[in-house]
Amino acid sequence: MNKVEIDGDTADRIVICSLKESMQYLKSDIAKLKKIKKLSNYQKEELADMVMSLHHIKVVYEYYGGHLQ
Numbered sequence: 869m870n871k872v873e874i875d876g877d878t879a880d881r882i883v884i885c886s887l888k889e890s891m892q893y894l895k896s897d898i899a900k901l902k903k904i905k906k907l908s909n910y911q912k913e914e915l916a917d918m919v920m921s922l923h924h925i926k927v928v929y930e931y932y933g934g935h936l937q
Contacts, residue, residue, distance in 0.1 A: 887929040
């Protein structure tokens with residue numbers, strides 16, 4: 869079996885790319901829910917959770933060296 873070694877900078881970049889993709893998906897899902905005129909209670913909770921998750925992901929993204937625009 870071959871071993872693959874990854875240095876710290878490469879690992880950080882992998883995390884940044886993964887977080888960036890997650891932010892894009894969350895932003896898209898948030899936009900879809902915001903287009904709905906009358907949200908159910910479940911949708912309201914889901915929207916609030918998504919907004920909070922997006923905030924947390926942005927904080928971690930910046931920690932790993934990602935730059936928000």
